[in-house]
Amino acid sequence: MELLCPAGSRPAVKAALKAGADAIYVGLRGDTNARHFAGLNFDAEGLAEVAALVHRQGRRLHVAINTFAHPCDYAVWQRAVDDAVKAGTDVLILADMAVLAYAAERYPSVERHLSVQASATNAAAVEFYQKTYGVTRVILPRVLSLKQVSALAHTVSAELEVFAFGSLCIMAEGRCYLSSYMTGESPNNSGACSPAPFVRWQEQEGVLEARLNGYLIDRFEPQENAGYPTLCKGRFEVDGEPFHALEEPTSLNTLSLLPALQRDGIKAVKIEGRQRSPAYVAQITRVWRAAIDQLLDNPEGYNVSGAWNAQLARLSEGAQTTLGAYHRSWR
Amino acid sequence: MFAKVKDSMSHIKLSVGPILYYWPAEYVREFYHRVAGSPADIVYLGETVCPKRRELDLPDYLQLAHQLREAGKEVVLSTMTLLESPADLRMLRRYCDNGEFTIEANDIGAVGLLREQGLPFTVGAAINCYNAQTLHQLVQFGMTRWLVPVELSREWLQQLLSQPEVADIRSAFAVELFAFGHLPLAWSARCFTARSENRAKDECDLCCIKYPDGRPVYSQERDKLFTLNGIQTQSGQRYNLIDDLPSMAGLIDAVRLSPQAQETPNWIYEFHAARSSNTYRSREPDDSNGYWHRLAGIKTLSV
Numbered sequence: 001m002e003l004l005c006p007a008g009s010r011p012a013v014k015a016a017l018k019a020g021a022d023a024i025y026v027g028l029r030g031d032t033n034a035r036h037f038a039g040l041n042f043d044a045e046g047l048a049e050v051a052a053l054v055h056r057q058g059r060r061l062h063v064a065i066n067t068f069a070h071p072c073d074y075a076v077w078q079r080a081v082d083d084a085v086k087a088g089t090d091v092l093i094l095a096d097m098a099v100l101a102y103a104a105e106r107y108p109s110v111e112r113h114l115s116v117q118a119s120a121t122n123a124a125a126v127e128f129y130q131k132t133y134g135v136t137r138v139i140l141p142r143v144l145s146l147k148q149v150s151a152l153a154h155t156v157s158a159e160l161e162v163f164a165f166g167s168l169c170i171m172a173e174g175r176c177y178l179s180s181y182m183t184g185e186s187p188n189n190s191g192a193c194s195p196a197p198f199v200r201w202q203e204q205e206g207v208l209e210a211r212l213n214g215y216l217i218d219r220f221e222p223q224e225n226a227g228y229p230t231l232c233k234g235r236f237e238v239d240g241e242p243f244h245a246l247e248e249p250t251s252l253n254t255l256s257l258l259p260a261l262q263r264d265g266i267k268a269v270k271i272e273g274r275q276r277s278p279a280y281v282a283q284i285t286r287v288w289r290a291a292i293d294q295l296l297d298n299p300e301g302y303n304v305s306g307a308w309n310a311q312l313a314r315l316s317e318g319a320q321t322t323l324g325a326y327h328r329s330w331r
Numbered sequence: 332m333f334a335k336v337k338d339s340m341s342h343i344k345l346s347v348g349p350i351l352y353y354w355p356a357e358y359v360r361e362f363y364h365r366v367a368g369s370p371a372d373i374v375y376l377g378e379t380v381c382p383k384r385r386e387l388d389l390p391d392y393l394q395l396a397h398q399l400r401e402a403g404k405e406v407v408l409s410t411m412t413l414l415e416s417p418a419d420l421r422m423l424r425r426y427c428d429n430g431e432f433t434i435e436a437n438d439i440g441a442v443g444l445l446r447e448q449g450l451p452f453t454v455g456a457a458i459n460c461y462n463a464q465t466l467h468q469l470v471q472f473g474m475t476r477w478l479v480p481v482e483l484s485r486e487w488l489q490q491l492l493s494q495p496e497v498a499d500i501r502s503a504f505a506v507e508l509f510a511f512g513h514l515p516l517a518w519s520a521r522c523f524t525a526r527s528e529n530r531a532k533d534e535c536d537l538c539c540i541k542y543p544d545g546r547p548v549y550s551q552e553r554d555k556l557f558t559l560n561g562i563q564t565q566s567g568q569r570y571n572l573i574d575d576l577p578s579m580a581g582l583i584d585a586v587r588l589s590p591q592a593q594e595t596p597n598w599i600y601e602f603h604a605a606r607s608s609n610t611y612r613s614r615e616p617d618d619s620n621g622y623w624h625r626l627a628g629i630k631t632l633s634v
Contacts, residue, residue: 069462071463071487071494097459121415122438124423128440129439132443143519177481177516180482180628188461236549239527
């Protein structure tokens with residue numbers, strides 16, 4: 001089982017390698033990837049350096065080019081693929097059918113993984129991408145339950161990768177337009193959800209208001225932990241009652257599911273968070289490295305250590321974690 | 332020039348999208364009875380949101396399909412958007428195997444099945460087609476009608492359709508635009524309607540049936556932001572492009588009206604009047620049209 005860790009900068013790459021990641025995934029500057037944030041990601045030259053760094057340690061580099069090409073800028077997405085291949089990436093993580101076709105034709109020998117943004121949730125979809133573009137691995141959306149992941153693992157021949165830890169998308173990724181409804185920009189059309197330039201913080205008599213493009217997403221009392229106003233995690237009113245109508249600010253944590261994922265032959269577990277600091281990446285990676293090593297060493301004796309969970313909880317949104325859709329009760 | 336726009340507008344077909352909410356069977360039948368007598372050209376039938384909603388089954392939809400076809404409508408069977416379980420796929424296959432009516436594919440898995448069967452199909456708005464190269468592939472796979480992703484603007488669409496890849500295939504498919512109703516914006520594993528009633532999804536008791544227009548979600552400042560419709564989240568505002576029809580001339584072949592619990596048949600007549608350049612009822616103050624004008628979807632631009 002491969003531990004795949006995020007990096008948005010060179011220090012984060014180094015931190016992940018040192019903490020024991022088997023593979024690192026990164027993005028290129030610009031809107032060809034779904035973490036298009038200021039100061040994050042790599043240019044072509046930086047990417048080549050990172051590839052060399054990763055390969056020197058015998059690990060693998062994945063490059064996410066997982067947004068959808070704009071109609072007049074298809075060449076930008078083609079160039080991103082060219083740059084990634086030239087830099088020496090081992091894997092391309094792709095979502096757009098146009099970019100998948102380009103990569104498959106131009107660079108057939110470079111491994112192609114289907115991004116979560118392509119939203120393949122069922123065997124027919126997985127087989128479509130396998131047959132049409134030769135993808136060897138599919139990253140599953142976070143909407144599937146463990147039972148569904150398991151059923152899929154037993155049906156399809158493609159490798160499967162699941163999200164193990166980090167921010168939780170509650171909507172099927174790649175099919176959520178909530179962000180563009182409120183701001184005009186979405187992961188699909190701009191590479192970011194609830195983009196930072198639209199966020200405003202205002203303090204009113206001790207109450208902190210978080211707004212997105214002017215709309216009130218949440219109000220925090222002084223004793224509350226104020227989180228980033230991702231729009232699906234706000235407190236809204238249904239029938240006059242304010243609550244987290246869509247989702248609480250929590251992080252996904254699947255440490256306890258690791259043996260089941262291993263039994264189902266899940267090929268890789270992915271840590272979310274290319275936008276996070278090197279320190280965050282290092283701490284999370286260390287916990288997951290220890291967990292996977294313990295599991296591989298002694299599957300029967302696997303036991304989620306309290307220290308691991310405590311450490312992860314400290315790094316989690318709202319200091320809370322959840323099994324998300326993997327556990328039916330969440331649904 | 333103006334005459335040309337008028338002529339081209341009158342060629343825009345009116346389609347009635349699948350009912351996105353959960354309505355009692357008799358309500359559904361009554362609705363389609365009215366649609367049958369309306370100026371709608373195309374009618375999409377089927378459950379696209381939640382597999383637990385079984386007021387009507389495939390045989391019931393086929394019966395409605397025959398009635399609507401006899402009334403002169405083109406009928407398309409719409410399929411589920413979020414396909415998760417083997418049972419969902421078996422249901423999808425039953426729809427694809429109906430042998431009579433074409434299918435609207437709302438998941439790429441459906442595109443795969445239909446391509447294998449060599450059947451023509453409509454591609455729904457939740458399939459990610461953002462550029463000419465993707466569109467070209469979909470046409471090769473058998474797409475004959477394309478419902479544009481809801482977040483695309485007129486400008487994006489125009490740029491896309493004017494790419495050289497599209498020129499020689501433009502006659503092979505029709506372009507349809509979501510033009511009326513609450514916009515479907517997201518699909519989840521979680522059922523938000525059940526959650527709003529403090530129920531678990533597994534014990535939802537099919538409570539969606541109590542909300543024929545979904546449940547509105549407001550900000551704490553009373554801005555209407557979203558609409559909960561089971562596992563689907565929709566726009567809070569109703570989308571309405573009736574005043575924007577002239578800007579679609581030459582670009583759009585069909586506009587879709589998504590059934591709302593009230594007044595939709597009346598709005599079919601209004602859209603018909605608008606495309607025929609007769610007097611029609613304008614957009615209402617709360618209706619939005621932002622996406623079409625490259626704004627946030629929630630916004631409204633006066634035209």
